Each structure stands twice: as C-alpha cells, then as structure tokens.
C-alpha cells in the first residue's frame with residue numbers, strides 16, 4: 312500500500328488535519344505525510360495525547376474529523392483524552408487512528424513491545440474503538456472498504472482505528488532533511504561516558520540513545536551495569552532518574568535524554584527543579600528529531616532546552632556545542648551541585664549495524680540494582 316494514496320483518500324473523505332508521533336512501523340507512512348503535497352495540515356505533537364487534543368480542537372472548529380497516527384506504545388497517552396472527552400458518553404468526537412503495531416503476537420520484537428503488542432487490539436475494544444488490521448497484502452479495494460466502514464463510525468461521533476502491521480506501507484520517495492549539527496550522537500555518548508566517573512548511575516532514554524550507550528559502555532568499560540535503559544515508557548527517564556536520586560542522596564545520577572522524549576512529558580523539568588536534587592544531572596541530546604524511528608523532525612525544533620531548564624528552575628543549564636566543551640560535564644559533575652542540564656546538539660546520523668541489548672530486560676534491571684546498591 313502506498314501512503315500517498317491513503318493520504319489522498321483521507322483528504323477526499325474530508326480530513327484536513329493529521330497529527331501524531333512518529334513510529335518505525337509507520338516510517339514509510341510518516342515519510343509520506345512529510346512529502347505529501349495535498350492540503351492536509353500536519354502536526355508532530357509532543358505526545359500522542361496531544362495529537363488527540365489537536366484532533367478534538369480541529370473538529371470543534373471545522374466539524375471535520377482529524378486523523379491521529381502513532382505507535383501502539385502511545386495508546387497509554389491517548390487513553391485519557393479519548394475516554395474522558397472524545398468518547399460518545401462525553402462529547403462524541405470522531406477521530407481516525409492509524410496505529411503502528413509493534414510486538415504483534417508471533418512476530419519477534421524487543422521486550423518493551425511484547426506485552427503492549429499483545430494487548431493492543433484488546434485495548435481498542437475496551438475503549439469502544441472498532442478497528443481493522445491491515446498488512447502488506449491488504450489491497451487498495453480492501454482499504455477502500457475499511458475507510459467506508461470507518462467513515463460510518465466517524466459519522467456517528469465515534470472513533471475508528473486502523474492497526475498497521477510491519478511492512479504494510481511501500482517505500483516511496485523518502486523524506487530527507489538535515490539539522491546542520493556536526494557532532495555525531497554516538498561519539499558524543501562515548502565521550503560523555505569517559506567524562507563521567509565510572510559506575511555513575513545513568514538512566515538513559517528510549518531508542519537509539521540507550522542502544523548506543525550500551526554498545527559504547529561495553530566497548531569502553533566491558534560492561535553497562537550502571538546504565539538503566541528506559542527501553543519503553545518514552546519521556547519518563549528523567550523522573551526515573553529523579554526517583555533514584557531522591558532515594559540515594561549519596562549517588563550522583565545522570566539522565567541521558569532525547570529531545571523528543573524530553574518534550575513528551577516536559578512537566579518533568581519544573582518538577583525536578585522544584586525537588587532541587589543536588590545529585591541530579593540531566594543531559595539532553597538534541598537532534599530536533601525522532602531519529603530512532605526514522606528521523607522525523609519533532610514539532611518543536613526551536614526548543615532551547617538550556618533556556619527551558621533555566622526558566623524551570625534548574626540550578627544551572629548550558630548548551631555544549633563542541634567535543635571539547637563536553638569536558639564541562641566531567642568538571643560539572645565533580646564540582647557543581649544539581650540539578651544541572653546540559654543540552655548537546657547532534658546530527659541525524661546513526662549506524663545501520665547498531666545492535667540491541669543482548670541480555671534480558673530483567674537481567675539488566677538486576678545488574679543495575681546490584682550496581683546501585685554496592686556503589687557509592
């Protein structure tokens with residue numbers, strides 16, 4: 312199936328707004344949205360619940376339903392505005408969801424996707440959202456029929472979901488862009504690891520930042536037991552790090568975040584500042600993109616995390632733009648009290664042969680807890 316064709320159909324059906332958070336299963340679809348030349352207004356929102364918010368507002372202003380695309384990991388973020396606002400027992404606001412299905416039962420996937428994948432259809436049933444599943448064998452005629460069915464549901468003020476299996480959308484012209492930043496993320500992460508005292512507790516964010524840190528730490532130190540990889544729960548790494556920092560005042564804790572993840576639950580920043588943990592250090596690796604799932608730009612490319620952190624009340628915040636400047640991290644963690652934030656701009660590059668954690672998630676958790684217990 313071609314994303315461009317589906318988008319034309321949506322426009323034809325009267326959709327004029329599409330909002331969402333990018334997903335690897337929907338990479339071709341997301342590229343299609345970026346390169347689409349029709350009139351659909353597109354937003355990459357900070358989280359999936361925010362996309363539902365835009366869909367609701369757009370409907371209120373135009374009486375036209377909007378489309379929300381996302382990975383199934385984002386279902387948690389849509390539940391609240393869906394169940395307590397859009398549902399027919401409240402306002403009855405039509406929304407069409409396009410949902411990438413990671414962790415489909417029977418298809419091998421990473422630990423963070425297994426349970427979410429298993430309960431995906433069940434969750435939509437529970438939320439009273441009828442759905443159809445599509446895959447690479449779905450024909451254009453079958454897709455038309457699904458959209459006709461969806462249209463009937465939406466006309467009643469209800470929501471409908473199209474659940475998309477891996478490999479459904481064909482490759483078309485890819486969307487390419489450049490953020491102009493010279494430093495490579497993987498090299499930056501290696502340098503950060505060398506700057507930090509060995510065994511500093513690190514909480515790393517969802518996606519390739521954790522995968523690159525894992526490989527870099529194994530290469531530099533022969534292990535990674537001091538790193539807790541937030542493989543799922545995108546946007547929550549900083550609060551996990553805060554939870555550790557509050558319980559272990561004797562330990563310095565570093566959160567290595569992505570800009571997309573930091574945006575997703577940005578209320579964490581003023582909250583961390585209010586808690587004022589002296590042993591907390593926050594590093595935001597900023598490529599202005601959701602690089603891990605296909606390098607789609609975030610909807611907030613102008614965001615200046617150092618200034619946001621200062622305004623939120625962090626004790627100090629700074630942008631580090633060269634490899635030499637990364638020395639500030641080593642000095643800062645030894646000499647400065649937290650909470651401190653360092654924002655590091657990086658390019659959109661990543662290695663095609665980047666690996667994934669080899670141990671089970673549980674083993675990594677146990678190693679991390681043991682390391683935390685016996686260090687400091």
Ligand SMILES: Cc1ncc(C[n+]2csc(CCOP(=O)(O)OP(=O)(O)O)c2C)c(N)n1
Pocket residue numbers: 332333334335382384385388516517518519520543544545568569570571572573596598600601602603604
């Ligand atoms: C709630 C949720 N929505 C979407 C995803 C899919 N996802 C995984 S990593 C990622 C991008 C993360 O972007 P950023 O934090 O900027 O890090 P980068 O990949 O650019 O290094 C996305 C959207 C997810 N895991 N969870």
